[in-house]
Amino acid sequence: MQMPDEVFTRRPWHDLPPALAGVLRPRTDSIAAEMIDVIRDEVPDYRRPLDSAFGRDLAASVRRAIGQFVELTAEPHSRQEHHVRHFRTLGRLEFRNGRTTDALQAAFRVGARVGARLYAETARSASLPLEVVMPLHEAVLTHIDVLSNESVKGYAAARAMAEGGLQRSRRTLAACLLDQQRAAHRDLVRGLAEQARWPLPDTVACLLVRQGAGGGRPTGLGQERGADILTVTHGADLVLIVPDPERDGTVERLRTAVRGRTAALGPSVPPGDAWVSLHCARLMLTGRTGTPHQEGTAGGAFVRAGDGLAEAHLRHGIHIGRLLGDRVLGVLRELPPGRAARLAETLDALLMSWSRTAPEVARALDIHPQTARKRLRRLEELFGDRLSDPAFRFEALLALRTRALTTRAPQA
Template identity: 30%
Template sequence: MNARQRVPVAGEDGLRRAELAALMRPALPALVDGIVTEVWRAVPVYARPGSYGRVTRHGVECAVALFVDLVQDPMAPRDELYETCRRLGAGEAHEGRTLDDLQAAYRVGTRVGWHWIMRLGRRHQLSSATMARLAEMLFGYADELARMSIRGHREALDGTQAGLRRRLLRLVTGPGTVPDELLTELAAAAGWPVPPEVVAVAVEEPSDVSWGPDVLADVDAQHPYLLLPAPVDALCVSRLGTRVAVGPPTEPGAAAHSLRWARAALRLAADGALPDVPVTWCAEHLTTLWLLLDEHLTDQVARRELAPLTQFPDRTRRRLGETLLSWLQNGGNSEKIAVDLSVHPQTVRYRVRQLKQAFGARLEDPDARFAMQTALRASGLRTAQSR
């Protein structure tokens, strides 16, 4: 499922995502019972007394709850459920079984879930567009859960080294700091020569490119990525054949930071805030990443620092904002500002008088000037991103 999906869009059936999720939640206990009953009937092995039945019910409860969470917020965290699915797949491998029964259980759960959604749609007269979005989301979601179980099954069977390498990658790019002794021990077990510095590479689409022992990769994940020794060249990452973003170099124990910046850059390139090129190098766009990584905070800074501009009409406010940014960047030189904005110097002087009346002594405060310039730069980047 694409993390950027939005289901449903505002305005469909007069509902927002939160309202649609609210319609679904009261019926979830009955849905869980229905799915569990059908799975036990269709795949009797999961109806055996003991842990099998408990695990089945727990997995179904997690899956339906997360699905509704994703209807409300497509960025809701999936980690807990994905780990459950991986364990289900690994459990089948440890039992010496194929994934046939588990895949059958997923198909049954998806079928029951879709029938439930159709009844919900009829009851609340949801539009065909909303139903189509929900169908797309449900079947993509089911595929993703199945992929997680396939991964868990494969990791249990490969026993190990490939599984160890994926787990090592998740560890060093996850939250928290990995102690040097633990990193050294796990890297030795996984056959990964620890480099002095690494870069994380975020990948737009899955890839089947094979890599040497010095690269840790998870390129069939929902958000594919790699960890390579630094420095890395464009030829190396261009082998992936899709848009990628290369994070800044870090020590191996801090690889999570490189991955965070790489994923942010990949998202901004897709949204148009960064150039549309095959390889985006974070090191070339650090200021843009810094200004746009936290949009809420950027908005707060703009509201605080540019409040005097709100007294003007929209068109005047835009022109004064452009003039203020150029004035700050050019040290108040009217001739340079006029060239920068392609206007007459007299126009610049008139606008500057307006700015001085609006901002007063704050224009002479170095801290305020820095904050205003930062807010204006961020605002300009956000405008470019929305075009």
């Protein structure tokens, strides 16, 4: 890549007579004034008062560009770093003022056209040879191309710095939302959201992605929503905080984005409860090998924790659930494993039934009514009057659900 000095010192600068610099220098102010007028007339974004900060910057940049052109004409090998810094700063100012490079590029093009005409007129009025005109036009085009490129570099550098700061702000916001204590401070959350330029949505949901061999951020979120999603790593996991997840097919896009990986989408919650959504998602993936709420994603699994909050709640207290099972269902441990499993299955069906009759239990278990009656009599022998106690029924159902979870997906 050529440096600006290398571009400036190549031809056509050597083809221009040094006398041209002496001719142009006294006309610098008049050339600058006409160039500024035409730029302001043809570039709408530059129609600002000349006594404003913007107008003064425009005038200073035009005069500097003309002055540099004269310097290069007099001495093609002169150092140009100070001019390069100025035009990179000009690009940074365009970004910081919320403008694009379109108007700046247009101003450079207009300036080149006006400059080429006025420089040529000045050369002819000084009776310089006609052979000067061609290298003069080439020099103007070379000069303006370099200045334009340097301004674009400054603009790009300012944008990259701003985007880096924005991403840091968004990571800070995400970390705050996932911290129970910090997320409770609404003023703190609002302040961080403003810094991150992230409008607080009505609801969010956390998508927890188990990192595969490929790592990195899931793709396919869609350009229109991807920028709104906060991303942060938690250990080896990737966490995405998704605003308004139930809107506009967002869940389908998320499922596609994590295809081939194991992921859990937490329930929709207010932003201050994002940590709760992540907690539910993490519980749903703990020790998981299969689930009714799991949807295949070509080698991975996509779990919606909102469809299994009761299960997530049980997983949160799974060790307490085991202790509860030992106390409430302890009598089943004295039976052979197969018989204990059948009676536990029957007890679950009884507790979930409306009429508590043998035919209803038989239909639930797809067994013969007579078999159901035998099992129910055995349960009465084991548990007696407790089968009619609401407290026992509640605890037994919790214990049975915990037992089903640990049987289906053993804990490490």
